[in-house]
Amino acid sequence: MQKKTNSLLMPLAKYTLVLPFIFLMTMSLSAKTKVNCTVHKASATDTIYTTVDKQPEFPGGMGAFYKFIGGIVHYPAVDMESRVQGNVVVVFVVEPDGSLSNIKAVRGPSETLKREALRVVSLSPKWNPGIKDGKAVRTSYTAPVRFVMTKTLY
Incomplete structure (x- = not known):
């Protein structure tokens, strides 16, 4: 007599999360452009650069x-049940101290x-800041966070 190993988790085991440290943009803008584009400017120290030397x-x-x-990252249950997936585009400022x-x-x-993408990006350790004219500056950065449910073969 054979044992059946069906469990309630078996249907969920067919689908797993593959959360993306894969793919996507390594930089929001090309570092080759030397144009000083500012998003916001209140004073010299408040300038947020979109294009920097590094x-x-x-x-x-x-x-x-x-x-x-x-x-x-934790895939939200409501999105998992509804099979919602895709990219969340997150924009943030990297401060001169890397925060x-x-x-x-x-x-x-x-x-x-x-909300989940915001939560995980906000937990990020300090970055190496953007460099403009040899100085660390406030730099706008865009990063996609990809949420994908992949069918796996068991």
């Missing part, structure tokens, strides 16, 4: 950033995925 970088590069995110501020989710497939 873009901000997560320690270890974008692969390490997505690995960090993949290790702490992140003004973190906003500007686009995403659902409000719950946008």
